[in-house]
Amino acid sequence: MQIRSMHFKARAGQKLADVVLQENLRKAKSKFVDMRALAIAELDDFEATREAAKVLRDRTLNDLDLWLERFELEATRRGATVLWAKDGAEVCQRVVDIARRHGVKKVTKSKSMLSEEAGLNEALEAAGIQPVETDLGEYILQINDNEPPSHIIAPVFHKRREEVSALFARVHQLAPKTEIEAMTREAREVLRPHFLSADMGISGGNFLVAETGSVALVTNEGNGRMVTTLPRVHVVVTGIEKVIPTLEDLATLMRLLPRSATGQSISNYFSLLTGVKQADEQDGPAHMYFVLVDNGRADLVGGEFAEMLRCIRCGACMNHCPVYQAVGGHAYGWVYPGPMGSVLTPLFAGIENAVDLPQAATLCNQCGVVCPVKIPLPDLLRRLREKQVEQRLRPVSERLTLKLWAWMALHPALYALATRIGVRYLKWLAGGEDRIRILGVAPEWTLGRDFPAPEGKTFRELYGQRNRV
Amino acid sequence: MRVGLFVTCLVDMMRPRIGFSALKLLEAAGCEVTVPATQTCCGQPGYNSGDRASALGLAKKVLAEFEACDYVVAPSGSCAGMIRTHYADLAKDDEALAARMARLSAKTYELSDFLTNIAKLESVPGNFQGSITYHDSCAGLRELGVKAQPRALLAKMPGVSLTEMPGAEECCGFGGAFSVKFGEISAAIAERKCEGIRAANADAVVLGDLGCMLNIEGKLRRMGDEKTRVLHLAEVLAGDTEDKF
Structure with a gap:
């Protein structure tokens, strides 16, 4: 995705003046915050689980190369192909190559922030392959002239029902619906033929399990299952830091992820996908690929920002951030908004391209307190401010x-x-x-x-x- | 016990009476209070702006001024938090200095925390009459665990009724230099805070940090609220809430 983070302050000003957006942000905020608070109270010892998750993520990341090799071995043993991409351009090249090899004309996609990092949809379109976003939020954005997401798990966090209703009526050429259920049904009807006719499905990956070579997917709409099992080719595009050693580790992290993200004890769907369809199996792709992406991650291993690699992309930091709550996600100008985005954007897209982001925080540490893997986000923001001073990027x-x-x-x-x-x-x-x-x-x-x-x-x-x- | 009062730069400049209130409370708790005359700033502005060298220079100055005290007390969660949780990090490249900083950190307290847990203040001099809503400032709450202490102290005042505001633990939007670098965002966050304060419908919002105090008072007045008083906990506890200036 093209970076616009250098215009943060001007964009934030526009967002503050946007009356509709301000009302939407206020409504959406308390839902996530309140539901998370209820959900974590269900755990006997949330703090001990957080600590366990932090320790297991650190332990894995310290030997990242070894766990990735183990993952490659196990995934390959089960019929999948593991490919590596060092940056966004390589992601696009790998995926387009796979599509061409299998004669793919249409791709269905479930949510993947890495595909946003890489600008994958544009690359597919340029290669004559039609990408269809099937996560409801991502679908809404795609038909709205490829609008970027404003939140990593709720891409249309900034939109209200009436806006979606008008958009659907215009794009689908149908009578406007007012109920969310009716709109969802309409989207499902539009998407169903795409699910059935797509030759390839692209998903992200919440975790990669090294001991089994599996990808774990956490979703709420069921589109993830259609994308990963119906087409003959399934491509997983995800970051190299998502690997964890065992299914036991997955269980620990799954206690935290849905609760921190949406305040659910468990997401509506949880898929663990392992290898290609076997002779005795009815569903699944004939070809399975993993495109495991570096794009700046490997450089962080063992360094002063290594703790950021623990991130499991739950979005709790932005949900609880006073600045995010005030301006929304678009102001941040790249893929990842909120506190985690203010750390990742300068690290991935260049510190000089996002000078405002580490500064645009009150350091209130609400993000650090809610982070399920205990990333000290204010400390990392402060460290980025030190880098800016060292590199003479301050006025x-x-x-x-x-x-x-x-x-x-x-x-x-x-x-x-x-x-x-x-x-x-x-x-x-x-x-x-x-x-x-x-x-x-x-x-x-x-x-x-x-x-x-x-x-x-x-x-x-x-x-x-x-x-x- | 010999307590060094770290007045803080904002109290020194903006609200000196709060410094005297803190002094009164510490003396009421039976402490022998010293106020090092050369004290200025804890170094937080530099530290949070990425200028470690400046922050370290000031941290060394604070160390020299307060090292001999049994305790260091500040009427601010932010400044006490700076000394308590960040000084050792600032000095990490010098082992001997880091050890001295760690000793200083361990004996540094936010005022209400100190009065409650160390000095064990029995009764408070003040006699405030009215309803109060308490704003938890970020550093006090999340760096130092200041939450129950100010409420326990207010509970010692029979004339005070405490009404919790929605979102008491949420940031007021001050954030030091953030408040002037991103003034519009800062003011927007303050507006939400002030809506919560107004929803509590109390006579006064009470808090323990000058940054929040200036931000909240400035926003309440700009919103047209001339009624809700904005008071530091020390003023309320010490009985220094009559308008003197």
């Missing part, structure tokens, strides 16, 4: 202000004088009121709120006076 004015502040704070006498003058100036600016309505030194503050006036003297001068009396 000169900001660098000078910080240096000046630190220098003054190291010289107490000078600091005392400067703060005395400063607070008197602010008091004067308030003009006898208890607030400053326009603050010239920090104009952004007073765009949307007042700045309370200081009392007029510093604690240190008052304390000094008191002790002299």
